[in-house]
Amino acid sequence: MIRVVLPYHLRTLANVSAEVQLDIAGPATQHSVLDALELCYPMLRGTIRDHVTGQRRPMLRFFACEEDLSHEPPDAPLPDAVASGAEPFLVIAAIAGG
Amino acid sequence: MSGVRVLVGTRKGAFILTSDGKRQRWDIDGPLFGGWEIYHMKGSPVDPNRLYASQTSGWFGQIIQRSDDGGKTWHQPGTPPGEPKTMPNGMPKGESNKFVYDTSSETGKPLTTHQWYDGTQHPWEFKRVWHLEPSLSDPDEVYAGVEDAALFRSTDGGKSWHELAGLRGHGSGPRWQPGAGGMGLHTILLDSSNPNRMYIAISAAGAFRTDDAGRTWKPINRGLKSEYLPEPTPEIGFCVHRMALHRSRPDVLFMQLHQGGGIFRSDNAGDVWQEVRGNLPTDFGFPIDVHAHEPETIYVIPINPYPGRYPPEGKLRVYRSRTGGKEWEALTNGLPQENCYVNVLREAMAVDSLDSCGVYFGTTGGQVYVSPNSGDSWTAIVRDLPTVLSIEVQTLP
Numbered sequence: 001m002i003r004v005v006l007p008y009h010l011r012t013l014a015n016v017s018a019e020v021q022l023d024i025a026g027p028a029t030q031h032s033v034l035d036a037l038e039l040c041y042p043m044l045r046g047t048i049r050d051h052v053t054g055q056r057r058p059m060l061r062f063f064a065c066e067e068d069l070s071h072e073p074p075d076a077p078l079p080d081a082v083a084s085g086a087e088p089f090l091v092i093a094a095i096a097g098g
Numbered sequence: 099m100s101g102v103r104v105l106v107g108t109r110k111g112a113f114i115l116t117s118d119g120k121r122q123r124w125d126i127d128g129p130l131f132g133g134w135e136i137y138h139m140k141g142s143p144v145d146p147n148r149l150y151a152s153q154t155s156g157w158f159g160q161i162i163q164r165s166d167d168g169g170k171t172w173h174q175p176g177t178p179p180g181e182p183k184t185m186p187n188g189m190p191k192g193e194s195n196k197f198v199y200d201t202s203s204e205t206g207k208p209l210t211t212h213q214w215y216d217g218t219q220h221p222w223e224f225k226r227v228w229h230l231e232p233s234l235s236d237p238d239e240v241y242a243g244v245e246d247a248a249l250f251r252s253t254d255g256g257k258s259w260h261e262l263a264g265l266r267g268h269g270s271g272p273r274w275q276p277g278a279g280g281m282g283l284h285t286i287l288l289d290s291s292n293p294n295r296m297y298i299a300i301s302a303a304g305a306f307r308t309d310d311a312g313r314t315w316k317p318i319n320r321g322l323k324s325e326y327l328p329e330p331t332p333e334i335g336f337c338v339h340r341m342a343l344h345r346s347r348p349d350v351l352f353m354q355l356h357q358g359g360g361i362f363r364s365d366n367a368g369d370v371w372q373e374v375r376g377n378l379p380t381d382f383g384f385p386i387d388v389h390a391h392e393p394e395t396i397y398v399i400p401i402n403p404y405p406g407r408y409p410p411e412g413k414l415r416v417y418r419s420r421t422g423g424k425e426w427e428a429l430t431n432g433l434p435q436e437n438c439y440v441n442v443l444r445e446a447m448a449v450d451s452l453d454s455c456g457v458y459f460g461t462t463g464g465q466v467y468v469s470p471n472s473g474d475s476w477t478a479i480v481r482d483l484p485t486v487l488s489i490e491v492q493t494l495p
Contacts, residue, residue: 043174045192047158052198059157093157
């Protein structure tokens with residue numbers, strides 16, 4: 001079971017609380033976690049990754065276990081603590097003014 | 099008794115204002131989609147309960163929202179509550195958020211770059227939907243004008259979107275360039291007498307017309323002026339702020355152009371334009387609209403181009419022409435006539451079609467004004483919303 005923490009606006013869009021839990025069959029990677037997230041919450045398609053390129057949107061970053069994973073390869077394994085559910089995978093939005 | 103529903107898009111959410119035909123007492127609903135930019139909301143002319151909204155964010159991208167009950171509830175088309183979240187092949191839905199430029203050779207000409215501010219070529223990049231225009235005959239058909247400029251259409255109620263690639267494939271696309279606010283397709287006018295004819299406008303490429311339902315397009319900018327272009331009569335490159343027409347005379351167009359341009363009209367479907375600035379205090383402004391029952395009565399809100407793009411002399415004045423632009427009168431009754439430095443953006447004016455035509459506009463200061471008597475007097479429905487980006491009005495039975 002993977003735990004994913006979403007920023008406020010995506011929580012309201014998906015109508016979920018701060019943390020969602022996902023079951024993933026294969027290895028836990030950014031790619032597989034986000035695929036599973038979008039499968040459960042299709043309204044989030046395009047909001048975290050670009051629809052066409054699949055790239056992370058520029059004003060979002062990914063963290064886990066106090067590490068910035070934003071620039072890691074999408075198919076690289078996530079830390080064991082994320083794969084086991086001990087630590088969440090964090091989707092963090094850039095700070096906004098106004 | 100008939101009434102009105104005013105759809106207000108703001109920088110931080112949407113609001114729906116409703117009233118009876120007197121338009122004196124108002125109910126305010128909102129914010130909807132709080133914290134998101136709502137560039138535009140509009141209802142279907144054939145089903146007033148069907149509303150579309152463009153919800154957008156520089157952080158999270160583009161969301162299309164739809165209501166089938168007049169704004170009481172909303173969902174992303176294709177993913178309504180309680181319905182399967184995946185398609186039969188197992189792929190998630192969410193296609194309503196997906197705007198992908200068509201570069202296939204079968205449907206258009208591959209076109210990947212446009213002109214950037216410095217004259218170099220720049221990739222076409224989807225940013226947001228500026229305008230949603232529901233079809234005049236089918237509530238499930240809706241057009242979307244987007245930034246970077248292109249025209250999309252949905253025929254399934256917003257579930258999926260496909261580009262009408264002939265517009266960008268016109269041939270002038272590599273010479274289109276953005277204005278300060280981006281390269282947005284912001285105006286979509288449908289011809290109620292000819293389903294094959296449509297007009298669009300792009301900042302800062304100009305106006306275009308199709309006569310074959312969007313397959314091919316021609317620029318319609320002859321007669322326009324610009325102080326930002328080196329050629330005297332270029333084919334494209336004009337920063338059109340807004341166009342409007344009266345449904346009964348779809349060949350007569352009115353346009354508010356950028357400064358150095360002014361107010362223009364065309365009596366031949368855009369083939370040639372003539373300036374109709376008359377006695378207006380400035381040539382600059384954003385919205386323009388036409389009275390619901392008087393095709394020669396038009397409204398603009400002049401703004402000082404310099405120094406600050408706010409109302410001249412700090413007086414908020416709507417100008418009305420009852421002569422198709424020849425002469426103009428300032429409408430001030432009920433509007434602030436001192437220390438007013440708001441702006442009114444291009445989408446932020448609309449009219450209703452009650453017997454006594456109502457005129458509405460919203461400001462960057464968060465006020466929404468209504469005149470239930472064609473502009474003779476004004477009152478503020480609300481005064482403290484976020485910056486108003488768009489106003490549309492539905493006249494309800």
